[in-house]
Amino acid sequence: MSRTSTAEPLVIDVAIVGAGFAGIGMATQLARRGRDSFVVLERAGGVGGTWRDNTYPGIACDIPAHLYSFSFRPPWDWATLYPQGAEIRRYLEQTVVDEGLTPHIRLGCELRDARWSDAESRWEIETSAGAVCARVLVMAVGRLSEPHIPDIDGLESFTGTVVHTAQWRDDLLAGGERIGVVGTGASAVQVIPHLAADAEELVVFSRTPPYVVPRDDRRFTVEERAELAVPERAQAVRQDMLADADRAFRQRLGLRPDIDAIRERASSHLRRQVAAPGLRAALTPDYEIGCKRILLSDDFYPALQRPNVVFEPSALDSVVECKARAVSGQTYDLDVLVMATGFEATRLPAAVRVRGRHGEVLDDHWSAGMVSFASTAVHGFPNMFVLDGPNAALGHNSAIYMIETQLDYVVGALDHMARNAIVAIEVTAAAEEAYTREIDERSASTVWLTGCNSWYVDPRSGRLTLLWPGTAVSFRERNGTFDPTPYEIESRPVDEGGRYP
Template sequence: MPHVIDVAIVGAGFAGIGMATQLARRGRESFVVLERATGVGGTWRDNTYPGIACDIPAQLYSFSFRPPWEWETLYPRGAEIRRYLEQTVLDEGLTPHIRFGCELRNARWVDSTSRWEIATTAGSVHARVLVMAVGRLSDPHVPDIEGLESFTGTVVHTAQWRSDLLTGGERIGVVGTGASAVQVIPHLAADADELVVFSRTPPYVVPREDRRFTAEERARLAVPDHARAVREQMLVDADRAFRQRLGLQPDIDAIRDRALGHLRRQVAAPGLRAALTPDYEIGCKRILLSDDFYPALQRPNVVFEPTALDSVVECKARAVSGHTYDLDVLVMATGFEATRLPVAVRVQGRHGEVLSDHWSAGMVSFASTAVSGFPNMFVLDGPNAALGHNSAIYMIETQLGYVLGALDHMARNTFDAMEVTAAAEQAYTREIDQRSASTVWLTGCNSWYVDPRSGRLTLLWPGTAASFRERNGTFDPQPYLIESRPVDEGGRNP
């Protein structure tokens, strides 16, 4: 572990590896990547449950600044994405910069040195700039279920899957019907003696229509100019879906009809179809892609329980409906601590302010990247930096450009610290609130995109991917306070 560094990056998922790649190519700043696990990949390293895959096309779910990858299918599998990131580390020469098994214990801004003092499980480091790249899907969420600790079987979250968990013939309960659940349920149903699916709210599901690329397609996608053109067109096409999130017609009617038509075609039984019909506006929660979720629910060994899991007593799981089920395994497909990042309690800014306290009424920022009171710190894939309809990697790359612009500004002007003003952060927060007020996320239902305490949309950018880049893709020093420490007679900072 280096003692003093220019940039410390926390996290080795897409955002952290992207930041490290850009810094390595520049060759200007010294940097280190602090990763608590034993490998890179972030959520694609942690999630290994059966059926894990991306629901964004491969051409969009990859770095634009990396050579085209020979993706096997339209929607890449989790293991393939992990290999992509591992290969990026090798090709870009990042291995010497990554410290594995290095969990952040505390990061504290020190005014007297204008540095971040970072304590980890593998030692400490002082960094001029701190880049938080921990993402929103890194800490599993397990709901507070009465008696769960008394369960005599095995409880596992989808993000903590074990290859030796199932041998076949188990009685399995799956809690949740979100993105992970619709992928894992068809695979579990194939081998379970009985599978019970606890559903608090049924999802909207549209056809996935995945397929393998032909040899000809793969050859064409290996041509950089062609790959770039395909990617750009996909971005434009995906951005059109934002009109649905504004509730605009005929766009929202078309996507609703597509989802409900998919349900009608795949589920003939009126009772089950009614139980699987959402009672909220489409797009408010994540729209899921699957061709085999509905068929799996109609297998003779599968029970769809249209209420949430309420309590557990030893091997018996009781639903809100009052129905009880004897189970051997409980699979928690219950998402992540997305609106309340657990790592925020470990970051202390100016005057000892803790990031979790600064975000007590919901995550706030400026340009979705900088936080007032936390000098020389940038957050990737954090407040209002995600999308519900397009590529997260495009958003991350936009933020990378912003951070690189900030580093360039610091280098050109040789100052020690810069901090976005409270006024700029407040104005940006008002802008987010105004943009999101009329979207389905705040008018259609309650979802994990919305902070439960403040009722604010804190995870998603309430606009297109293109508008995010236009608004936040270029660093502007105007909203920042600049600080320089005095120099001694020899021209050095004391």
């Protein structure tokens, strides 16, 4: 699964960057259609993406297992309603084996530069393991691949250990440490209960408290697991879960009684689990529910009330050696700082390494926030498709459903190119601009643009650039089928052997 650097480039039809859900899904669809001229470039030493990198205590998914998996894969014998991170990683590793993808995956192969060649109508790619020439480039690097470390004064002077949740080490803690956790988002509410159990003291720095609802996780019974091993039953369960999750989008529109019901569910959960008025007030959000991701946990609030846990209702402001100072002025002596601070989601770091027509850098094209057509194609970047990128995520439903929709779109584009001897397709500027206006108009009334500031919104433009402002089903209706109409197309005759002259 690895390839050493050679003088001769690897010439391939499709180059896929990233071996997470999106990259493995794309490779699976190509392999199942008999396309063997593709390669998956993965910088790490294993597949799995987010679920390979995140191994902190308590890592799990907050979408039910049967919805957070490929619909086109045989049913998996999931142990619990919400799968653990290691279980998802094993699912992806098994997918690679079962689908025969191992020969196509290049591990330890980091993208360094990708440039579109007008002369050759192909992408010329430099990696840490050699050169690749590909007719089509599929960016499947995801939104949760580059950890975000906030700019904290004096952090470099900290005499203890600083670790981001996405860079966890099993040997990090021996027990009895004084630990500070920065953030109270999705990763934080999972890791905090586990850290609290063994820490001498745990300080939780919270800039903005989250809305939390009951997780209500449970193990499947033997009988349920046997029933869900039947493909038809598993698919029916998946469809029911999809429809149920999509109904929650009404909350994001601020529609009543939907938004009032979910707000009351979160408030009731807080009242039931936190009796102390002061702590309860500090944990009560002052923004509209749904603007930031609604979290699922049954043990986060109880963990905060342990005698060895301090809830600091302000952000970490500065560090001087072992002393961490909060915005409130409180200081704490700490041995370990755990940064549960999310990812560089609105500005994909890999975009600085991709150059389209006339040498335009993708990051420059996205200087005012990510834009696209169909959340998949970008003007000025022919034969390139972006998975899980601009406005292709959801705040209320499964990312895997969205990825599968994009896979259908890309496969449709590749089939169209093959049938019509097309060497290059590029979405027009007008189509990209119109789609961007559509996104902005659909976003305007949602809680994401009216309820608070969140990582879903690009700080440079104030635009909603990460989420699709609609239901999962509406995304598929809008973007699930490739249509060549908004594309500029370059065709070239082929010889009798199907080769381009």
